Amino acid sequence: MSFIVAFLWSYVLWLVLTAGSEGMLWSTEELVAGVLFSAVVAFATRNLIGEKAGRFLNPVKWAGFVIYAIGPLFWGMVRANFDVAYRVITGKIKPGIVRVPVELENDAQYTLLSNSITLTPGTLTIDACPEEKALYVHWINVTEREPKDSSVVAGSFEKWARWLGR
Amino acid sequence: MSEERGMGIIVETIARATIPLIGIFGAYVVSHGHLTPGGGFQGGATIAGAGILFLIAFGLGEMKQHYNKNLYSILEGLGGLAFLGMAMLGIGVAFFYNTLWHNGPIFNGRPGTLLSAGYLPVMNIAVGLKVFAGLVSAMVAIASYRRWGK
Numbered sequence: 001m002s003f004i005v006a007f008l009w010s011y012v013l014w015l016v017l018t019a020g021s022e023g024m025l026w027s028t029e030e031l032v033a034g035v036l037f038s039a040v041v042a043f044a045t046r047n048l049i050g051e052k053a054g055r056f057l058n059p060v061k062w063a064g065f066v067i068y069a070i071g072p073l074f075w076g077m078v079r080a081n082f083d084v085a086y087r088v089i090t091g092k093i094k095p096g097i098v099r100v101p102v103e104l105e106n107d108a109q110y111t112l113l114s115n116s117i118t119l120t121p122g123t124l125t126i127d128a129c130p131e132e133k134a135l136y137v138h139w140i141n142v143t144e145r146e147p148k149d150s151s152v153v154a155g156s157f158e159k160w161a162r163w164l165g166r
Numbered sequence: 167m168s169e170e171r172g173m174g175i176i177v178e179t180i181a182r183a184t185i186p187l188i189g190i191f192g193a194y195v196v197s198h199g200h201l202t203p204g205g206g207f208q209g210g211a212t213i214a215g216a217g218i219l220f221l222i223a224f225g226l227g228e229m230k231q232h233y234n235k236n237l238y239s240i241l242e243g244l245g246g247l248a249f250l251g252m253a254m255l256g257i258g259v260a261f262f263y264n265t266l267w268h269n270g271p272i273f274n275g276r277p278g279t280l281l282s283a284g285y286l287p288v289m290n291i292a293v294g295l296k297v298f299a300g301l302v303s304a305m306v307a308i309a310s311y312r313r314w315g316k
Contacts, residue, residue: 009183010190017194021280029280037193045186047232048220053182111179128175 005053007042014038052106061164068160073116076155080120087122087140096142097126100135100150102158109165110135113150116157123153172225181223188216196294200283206293213294214301226309233306238299245296252285252292 014034021027026034055061087093104110107130114125114135122140129136137153150158172178192213199205221229255270256263266273267284275281 006186010186013187013190014194017191018198027279029275033197033280037197038190041186041189041193045189048185049182107175107179111176114176115180125176130175 001054002049002051003042003046005057006045006049007038008057009049010041011035011038050107055166064160064164068164072156072160073119076116076120076157080122084121084140092141094141094143095139096145097136097138098142098145098147098153100137100147100153102133102135102150104130104133104158104162104165106165109161112165113154113158113161116161117150117154120154172228173223177223181219185216185220188219189213192216192294192298196290197280197287199290200286201278201280206290207297209290210294210297211301213298214305217298217302218305221305221309229306229309233302235303238303242296242299242303245292245294245299248292249289249296252289255285 011034014037015026018026018030018034021030102113104113110128110130114128117123117125117135117137124138125135126138127136135150139153144152147153192209195204195212196206196209199209253262256265259265264284270284273281273284273287
């Protein structure tokens, strides 16, 4: 199963890289070579990509990733950039590291939430501790020293990360 | 051994997702060496970067379980032999004579397609394999060499 996931994952990148080899599409030899090279790469990384990576083959989840990327994540980045520009101009900052408790179960969820928090300026994930179910976030303007959940730092990102990484 | 552990959950998860991508991108650079910038060394070094990412993200302890010295040694030798074999193919005319391009059954397609340029794609793959195996072996050897703390 994880071989198939690694194979498809690398074959899609191969198709992206070699698009346009015959008109706008792919020539037969590129397609065959892609299968061969992807099979080699997938065989080499079959134990690496994880047993449960097959859950990301779900098309509903792909749509979820696209919606998340152009919806909440992009909007959060735009808003947070203006907020940081305001803080750069006025100098009203109050930096600090806060511990944010989160309700996540697996690695993918922690990665999605941590990267989303780091991508939105003003907050930066320093450490993710799955054993104590918490993230340590460096925050440019601490308004709450001990937040009860991640909504003050990350808005709706935790809900999305919980769904997308499930 | 504290030095042998990995870098934490986020780096490991991202490494799981990106190592296949780095591998296939390196394979693309290697196999299109006669068409686009790059080639055997550049692609091989890219793939070796994926191996080094594994070593750094998961730590030396995990790397030691997945790294086989004899396998990498054989792969490196195989790359060199394949290069030599391609060079010897046209020995009837001259050393390094590109007989696959002039009259050989494959690799003599229209210039610009994947299967053109005679022995060059095969030599690129051979060099890529050699560079990958050599660089990963060198990095694992350096990482394993430890007299620092003792």
